[in-house]
Amino acid sequence: MxxxxxxxxxxxxxxxxxxxxxxxxxxxxxxxxxxxxxxDMKDEEHFQRAEAMIQLICELNAGIRSAEEEGWVSEEEMREHFHRRREEAK
CATH class of the missing domain: 3.40.1620 (YefM-like fold)
Incomplete structure (x- = not known):
């Protein structure tokens, strides 16, 4: 109650x-x-985790919708993208 x-x-x-x-x-x-x-602070921590999980699920769903509308990226394209970003950061 x-x-x-x-x-x-x-x-x-x-x-x-x-x-x-x-x-x-x-x-x-x-x-x-x-x-x-x-x-209670434990409840606050649980609440913040739940908010973060909801945000993550929303972002994942947005990514799935984008991929379905614009096409999926191959694993090789993804690897190349992150490899380039890592090289640019150096």
Whole structure:
């Protein structure tokens, strides 16, 4: 069950922080509407990893769509491309 509290309870922030647990953030409301959340750092790390995975999947899907529309690049072309880039960087 989520913990929901008004922002005004932050005056006694110690009481609010005691309610924050891994997997159970505290949601703060302002004027009866959700405004903020306080999460455990482990939850934050999981959230950031999930965001990174979503971004990676989106980029991979964009690459697949591009390849289907414009044609796939052969393995040899890919190797040559990265070999040239490495040589240019030297």
């Amino acid at each position: 989520p913990v929901i509290a008004p922002v005004s309870e932050l005056r006694n922030y110690g009481n609010i922080l005691e309610k924050v647990k891994t997997g159970s953030p505290v949601y703060l409301t302002r004027n009866g509407h959700g405004a903020y959340s306080i999460r």
